[in-house]
Amino acid sequence: MPVVPSEFRASTHELPPRSRRLFGKWWRRQSPARQDRFATLGPLVSVLMFLAAIISAFWYLRSEELEREHESVKRDTEVTQQQIRLRLIENQEQLVRIAREITTRAVDQDEFLGQATTFARERPEVVSLTWLAADRAPRVSYLSPSHTFNGSRYSEAPEGASAPLPGPAVTKSEPEWAFEAARDLRQPVYSRTYSTSNGQPVFQVQVPLIDRSAFAGTVVAEYSVEALLRYFVPTEVANRHGMTLLDANDRVLASTTSRAMLKNSERPSIFQDIPVAPVGNGLILRGLGYRTSIGLISNTLFWMVAALSALTVWMLLGTWRHMRRRLQVQSALVAETNFRRAMENSMLTGMRAMDLEGRITYVNAAYCSMTGFSEAELIGKLPPFPHWPPDRMEENRRLFEQELQGRSPAGGIEVKVMRKDGTQFDARMYVSPLIDAKGHQTGWMTSMTNITEAKRIRDQLSASHERFTTVLEGLEAAVSVLSVQQSELLFANRSYRLWFGADARGHGLLAGDHPDDEIPVHDGDDSVDNLSGLPTQELTEAGSDPREVYIESLDKWFDVRARYLQWTDGRLAQMLIATDITARRRAEEQAAQQAEKAQVTSRLVTMGEMASSVAHELNQPLTAITNYCNGIISRVQSNAIQTPDLVTALEKTAKQAQRAGQIIHRIRAFVKRSEPQRQPSQAHEIVEDAVELAMIELRRRNVAIHTYVAQRLPVLMVDPILIEQVLLNLLKNAAEAIDNAKLPPPRRNIELRIIPRHTPEEGGVIEFSVTDSGPGLKEEVLGRMYEAFFSTKSDGLGIGLSLCRSIVESHRGRIRAENLYNGHSVVGCRFSFTLPVDTTHSSNH
Incomplete structure (x- = not known):
């Protein structure tokens, strides 16, 4: 009679009497094995249920905390939005009052400037206040002195706020959009946020001026988004939660938290978005909240409970495994026997066992399959064996005696084996002694592998190597391989031997090493590891870029390509391929x-x-x-x-x-x-010389020139005569285009501008641009104007622009041409070219 575990007895005492009787009958009907299984699974299920209850409790507490934090973030966000909204409405009412006084002529420009000063002084969020006429021209503009951006005063812009400029609908600016909306709607309009030239986000409110039902302009107030958030977020709110202003593209405009925190972290799990009224237009106020308590994973109590539960489960499972161990051992013995038999039958290597007299005692299925003889035809046989070829009897007998004496080489023996059908194949046999449990040798075990295909592949590889060597010997380029550690020449083809002999010094000359140095030194070269002399990149990649090397003793130039490879013996080697490019x-x-x-x-x-x-x-x-x-x-x-x-x-x-x-x-x-001599040159000196020569032609053609050279330009490392030649050619072409177009005197002018620029493709450059008001260039001319001997002039040679392009590109610059348009009409042409800045001389200056 099996004993009921104490856990089950305790649980049955809690059941009603009738339930206890039914449970007892069900328990007695179970087999002993099932009773043991239930006795193990019962406590296991109880522990898992307890662990699930703990996890559920922690999860509930975490959800409650998140809900409370979300409500707090929502409340603080609404308070901040209300503060900003009241401030904007109050400012809007003051601006409407100022606009009403302007339209009733109660305020002139001086009085407007005084009211604007008072208005901006009391409102730190206001960047500027501007009175615009109906034609968008600024009448009066006041810039707040308290706003600076990136260390420079924002009020350096004389026109005040960003002025609306008319343009196509696709490229219409935010100030222009707000201006037109205020003009059409006849009510205050807030623009979308945009960035100033210094990258600071701002937005405008434009209040229309209505004079006797006619639109007379607007009063424009420009707000700083950062100041709006700085001054109108309550201190207690900022201490609890982060507040951020975003645009319609979810881009952060201003925040009470650091930019690094916003950039390095993902969006918080607790946040609240509210549109900023009355601005609208995609300006969103977002409140950010963060959990302060530790999570489920970081809770020590949780991990203690989980560890104790896991320990209990492990002990219960260990007891259950101990009960099944005997049955598993018995099953494992049977499985091991079947596995070894299946492994022997599935092997492709033939196995043969012999006793000390040389009698075959065992062969596996692979051995029978390879020879074609059955197990009965081989077991018990003594030499000569049926799979020995008749013409190799003496040789096989000698090898067999060597095998019985234990003198077989460790690398195996290559033999010929005959199948039952008379065909033969190449095989390699390995011999090892058979040792019993007492340590005594009882025979020999022979393994046999069919190497016919491997031998054929080896012969093909040998032939392929011979062909490859023949090709290398026939190359006109010198090919050499040098060991990195021993500086030993491992291979050299015919061309190398013809030029340099069989000496490794020729390899060093091609690699750029000094002939007197035993080990090349690469100080300051980041592409070479100074400790080991090896390249820092992967050895499987090509080494350095192709280099051109001059060998003085041969009076030849070579194009040298290098890469590192692993030689056949495992040594690291450098291969050079040098082509004669003299x-x-x-x-x-x-x-x-x-x-x-x-x-x-x-x-x-x-x-x-x-x-x-x-x-x-x-x-x-x-x-x-x-x-x-x-x-x-x-x-x-x-x-x-x-x-x-x-x-x-x-x-x-x-x-x-x-x-x-x-x-x-x-x-x-x-x-x-x-x-040609490149030297440190100043751009303004080159321009002065070129303009002085060009003025001879310009005065004759009655063409004026306007020159602008930026101050404190960096030094150029150029040939000044060649750059002067390019400028003179472009100025002369512009004058000819204007003169041939018979333009009136007001349009007979050329603009020459020299300014610094920085582009991702070219880096720091100085741009020279020549702009004329001529008829421009045709599309077919734009595609061919740099071709040699192509000219649009009847008496032109067609070498001017082609030579200009060659000069500019020889200085690592770029030249380009483009037509200038007014709508669909061509109103001029601009030629521009860039020259890189000499950073060495620029830093000295």
Whole structure:
């Protein structure tokens, strides 16, 4: 009779008498095995239920806490929104009163400025107050002195608040949108938030000026979103919760918490969003709440209960496993026997056991399958075995005697095996002794593997290696492999041996190492690890970028490509492939010489085209010199000149001669052939020289030029004559375009601007732009204008713009052209090019 566990006896005492009797009958009907299972599962279920109750209690308390925190965040958010709303409504009423006084002529511009000063002083959230006319022109503007952005006064903008500018609907600014809405609706309108030039978020309220039912402009008040949140969030609210103002795109405009906290953390689980009235237009006030109590995972009591429950469950499961262990051991023995038999039958390696006399005592299924003989045909056989080929009997007998004597090599023996059908295959046999439980040898175990396919693949690999070596030997490029640790030349093809011999020094020359150094040193090179001399990138990738190396002893240039690889013996090696590029280098040198000649030719052509203008420019000082000299001679002959008058006339004559000499000096310096020489240059000096030469052509064509050069520009590392040539060519082309278009005098002008820029693609650059008011360029010309010998002028050579592009790109710059439009009409053209800044000299300046 099985014993009822105490846990079940205690639980049955709590049941009514009838239930106890029914439970006792059901329990006695169960088998002993099922009673043991129930006795184990009962306490286990009780422990799990207790753990579930603890988890539920913790979860309920956490939900209550979240609900209370959410209500607190909602209440504080509504209080803050009410504070901001009341302030905005109060400000709006004051602005309506000011607008009413403006329309009734009770306030002029000076009085408006005084009221604006008082209005902004009492309201720190107001950035500016502006009186706009109906045509959007600012009448009076006041900027609050208390607002600074990024260390600079916001009031540096003379026009006050961001002025509305008319434009297409797609690109309409927020001030323009609010201006039109106030004009159409005849009531105060709040704009959407936007960023100032300093990146500060603001929004506007525009109150219309209605003069006898006519729209007379607006009164614009610009609010700082950050100041609005700073001054109107109650202190007790800010201490409890974070308040954030967001736009319609869920972008944070201002917050009482730090930006780093908002950026580094996800959205809090407790938050409340309320639109900011009366602004609307997507401005949202969000209250943020954070849990202060520890969660379920961080609760020590919870983990203590969980640990005790897990310990109890583990002990119960251990008792249950101990009860089943005997049955499991018996089942495991049967399974192990079946497993070993199945493993032997599924192996592809043939197994053969022999006694000490050489008699076969065991073969597995794979051995029978490989030879074609059955187990009955092999067990009990003595040599010669049926799978020995007749023509290899003596050899197999010798190997068999060696096997019985225990002298078989550890790497196995390669033999020929004959199948039952007479076919043969290659096999490798490994022999090991059979040792019984007492440590005595009882025989030999032989394993046999079919290596026919592996041998065929090995032969193919050998042939492939031979073909690969033949290809490498036939290459015109030098291929060499050098061991990194031992500096030993592991491989060199015919071209390498022809140029450098069988010495590893040629590999070092190609790799850029000094021939006298045993170990190359790479100080300061981040691509090489100084401790081991290895590249810091993965060895499976190609090494460095292709390099061009000059070998003085051969008078040759080589294009060298390097990579690291693992040699056949496991050593780390460096492989170099060096291609002779001497012919290409010489061609490049000739092309550079031709480009230099083209630059000089272009300057000479430019001066030839400006010959008449130069003659006219020189004619004026020469004529003045002639007139002064003739006048002096006549007055000296008649003794009608005094010494002061004579000195004055001679000074004027010298000044005109100096002017003519400067013109000739500029032209000679411009067309003089010289080697390209890059030097630290100032942009304003290059512009002055180019404009002085261009003025000769511009005066002849009656074209005005407006030049703007930004202050304190960084230093350029350029050839100033070449950059001057580019500027002169662009200015001359602009003047010709304006003159050929027969434009009236008010439109005959060119704008030259030199400003610093910074782009993600080019970094810090200086931009030179030449803008004209000519007819622009046609689309087909825009695509071909940089082609050599392509020109739109009947007498043009077509090398000007092509040469300009070559000069700019040789200085690592970019040149571009674009038409300027007014609607669908072309109103001009702009050529611009950029030059990179010399940061070394800029830092020194």
